[in-house]
Amino acid sequence: MGKHQRDLDNFVTPLPGGLAHLDLAVEGVRCAGCMAKIEKGLGEVPGIERARLNFSSKRLAVDWRAGEVAPGDILDRLEALGFSAYPFDPGARREAEAEESRRLLKAVAVSGFAAANIMLLSVSVWSGNATDIEPETRDLFHWVSALIAIPTVGYAGQTFFRSAAAALKAGRVNMDVPISIGVILALSLSLFETFTGGRHAYFDAATMLLFFLLIGRWLDVDMRRRTRAQAENLAALKGESALQLLPDGEMRRVPLSALAAGDRVLVAAGDRISVDGTVESGRSEFDRSLVTGETAYEEVAEGGQVHAGTLNIGGALVVRVTAASEGTLLDEVNGLLEKAEAARSSRLALADRAAKLYAPMVHSTAALTFLGWMLAGAGWQEALTTAIAVLIITCPCALALAVPAVQVVASGLMFRAGVLLNDGSAIERLADVTTVVFDKTGTLTLPSPALVEGQDIPGEIIQRAARLARSSRHPLAEALQPLYQGEPFAGAREHRGQGVEATLADVTMRLGSATFCGVPQPEVEHVADGGHSIVWYREGDGPAWPIRIGQTLRPDAVETIEALKDRGLRVVVLSGDRHAAVSAVADELEIDTYFAGLTPTEKVGLLDDMKRSGQHVLMVGDGLNDAPALAAAHVSMSPVSAVHLSQAAADAIFLGDRLVPVLRALRISGIARRAMSQNLAFSALYNVFAIPVAVAGFVTPLLAAVAMSLSSITVTLNALRLRYAARKV
């Protein structure tokens, strides 16, 4: 595509003061030197006010005086500097998560400041209580603590109060309910003590609790935000945009969010189509492997349906965008996705399950303590104080950190293993897995086709064919290109949708379809085997060589599948491709159970059957047809080459050409799940010791503070231990 067509106006956001702004994902930034090169290189362009590269997220923000620089010039300039840059779709919502992360970090800072300063005052009161503090001085310290604690709880506690209120309104109990009750009661009791000149105030416990819990919460949100940002970069690099044809005949590149049903887009040969629609003009072949798992190409002509994610390998097409209408594949997928999402929201995370057990237990213990002390003849005031002390000491500090601390460490380990998590709770679900279900095309096999091994073709013929292939953009030609590293033939000409030819020493070499190479029909039929695509190569009137090109397995697929089986996991293949193609792959990988020719509904149905028989399924798939299965499975993963919808439905994305990240993710999750259980068990044990002490009325603020920080530190250290445990896997 020519540079003049790169109209980027739809990606640009206007800023006040006559400035324009563009966010770009930059490919090829590896060192800090690149950062200086890009910023300096763009800074020299007159009109550009600011260019700043975020080295952590590999994103570039450029501001310029509107009208003085064309956005395309920025991309050209970056290209000249040696970097490819891709604009972000401004329709994608991503500021909200960054904002939440910043808000939580602010709350962490505020509660940290409050906890430290109140602790300073509290230590004085505790040591004073043990010696000879004057009641007036103690009251002063309590009042100062109250002045710090009230606004802190009001500000930093909002996260928990809101979530608890929402849960109660929906008739559920989550972890935030006992947290909110504990914090509010601790604060109220302390205020009461302060007003009445009492000895014991729990201001430090309330703020410290918030501080520890907010750290866990922030880590969780920040982890998700970073994962999402990675996925967005990948989406931008894939160029999820379309070339729109305007009514006046002009063309412009627009983000997908700017397209509506009825718009017309141009899909060039070799482009991946990004919308669903009907072909208005043109004729071509489509690679639908990302959509249906089918490896054979499909022909489309005027009036035919095309789906987002398919690759146009023939000629240019004009496509009219359609909304998901009834009866189409996308409609079926969307319906199934909705159903799966609804089923998914009823699934309880480990921490929520713990909260469900924990909240009623703690609250009934506190109530019984109150009744018991009343019956024993203590005044209501003393009984209430003791009951609140029970709530404070059992406050789920360790419990609330138990899972997020492990999740953060485990997600860091997963990131290093090439796995990006969409959802932190995927870690604990991965640990339950008993069955691994793979899609075939693009998951067990590489996303792009390659030369099929074991063909009886002389080496120099393949070399020349590969050299000729370097002049073509056809996917089958691209599969041959890596076999020849040098320059392409001079004067090679590509005939779109047919093949490529070049003349050397009066011999014309042709690479392309059978008709393009002049191969007689009987020979074509003789060679066809159904499993592979065939591209023909012929020199002059010499013999025509059929070159088989097909899906090849990921380089480590055999070892990974074997390792999965060694872990005692059942391995199954569910594919939308033909039986012959699926059984060949299953045989090579020694997988006994496989199903071919499945529709998305059948895939989900088989997964449901497995679920009913008590299996926990990890679904690994990449196609549009896998998206509902990915959402319906217990836990799911997608390769980075997957269609957008599938990546969004999967719990995790794995990078690279290898399959081993799937195995590593399972291993890491196993250790992480063990650490979570240890942490939860420790929290339970802690309560076994703490509750009797509290019920008996022996808890002082000092004891509460020591117990709370010790238990929190213990679970955090146990989570960090994971890094060392994971070295051994």
Added chain:
Amino acid sequence: MEALFFLIPVALGLGLAGLAAFLWSLKSRQFDDLDGAAWRAIMDDDVAPPHRRHGG
């Protein structure tokens, strides 16, 4: 004891100053790119190259 009336506000004031500094750095987006910031500190392209060498 009178020292308390003076020391507590000083202690709180220092703490608040620290908190304010952190919130300011957060607001001015200094935490957005931790990896890049580490490198920017050692990039010295803002210093003009020396024009002449000092005699030793």
